[in-house]
Amino acid sequence: MTRLRLGVLISGRGSNLQALIEATADPTYPAEIVQVISNRPDAAGLTRAEAAGLPSLIVDHTAFPDRPAFDREMTQALEEASVELVCLAGFMRLLSDEFVDHWRDRMINIHPSLLPAFKGLEVQERVLARGARFAGCTVHYVRKEMDTGPIIAQAAVPVRADDTADSLAARILEQEHRIYPLAVRLIAEGRVSIDAGDRARIADWPTVPGVLLNPPEA
Ligand code: GAR
Numbered sequence: 001m002t003r004l005r006l007g008v009l010i011s012g013r014g015s016n017l018q019a020l021i022e023a024t025a026d027p028t029y030p031a032e033i034v035q036v037i038s039n040r041p042d043a044a045g046l047t048r049a050e051a052a053g054l055p056s057l058i059v060d061h062t063a064f065p066d067r068p069a070f071d072r073e074m075t076q077a078l079e080e081a082s083v084e085l086v087c088l089a090g091f092m093r094l095l096s097d098e099f100v101d102h103w104r105d106r107m108i109n110i111h112p113s114l115l116p117a118f119k120g121l122e123v124q125e126r127v128l129a130r131g132a133r134f135a136g137c138t139v140h141y142v143r144k145e146m147d148t149g150p151i152i153a154q155a156a157v158p159v160r161a162d163d164t165a166d167s168l169a170a171r172i173l174e175q176e177h178r179i180y181p182l183a184v185r186l187i188a189e190g191r192v193s194i195d196a197g198d199r200a201r202i203a204d205w206p207t208v209p210g211v212l213l214n215p216p217e218a
Pocket of ligand 1: 017
């Protein structure tokens with residue numbers, strides 16, 4: 001089996017990187033991590049990469065004159081490692097149009113909301129302020145506008161009456177760790193295509209019955 005070659009970009013904690021490390025540790029999983037890049041020298045995720053024996057690199061954005069120069073350095077490192085799919089995993093820098101174009105349909109992101117709702121930062125504070133009854137996370141292909149692009153996988157969680165932004169984020173994070181490896185697997189298995197309307201289509205999608213209701217009926 002040839003495994004899809006992943007480059008994972010991080011800026012911080014790296015728990016989604018860890019989920020991918022654990023998934024790829026299974027030799028039957030159809031992808032492998034060949035390069036980890038952090039734009040921050042102090043990212044805790046770098047320790048996870050080292051512990052897993054993965055090649056990691058710091059590309060410190062503050063050392064570059066502008067965004068395109070920083071992005072070109074990352075592309076070079078990713079290409080040197082023959083990366084086939086770039087996985088943004090808590091990578092907190094906006095990317096240049098040039099970078100997004102270069103990796104079009106070869107770069108995915110995970111975001112802690114049910115896109116297209118609640119793009120951007122401080123998501124769970126805004127979910128709570130709006131009284132949404134469900135929250136969740138999305139894995140999507142990356143397009144130029146922030147937090148847009150064909151949706152591959154989503155998971156929804158209920159918002160509880162006593163939730164804080166932290167408790168809600170923790171509930172969502174557990175699901176992020178499930179759907180990121182799932183989305184990568186679907187891509188690696190060649191089951192994801194992008195149609196003329198720029199929507200991701202998944203081959204052999206099993207039917208799931210039922211609806212979700214929150215608050216639940218007593
Ligand atoms: C995750 O919740 C991820 O969805 C979010 O940052 C966190 C990174 O955690 N990403 C974004 O908000 C991107 N817009 P991690 O470093 O532990 O994976």
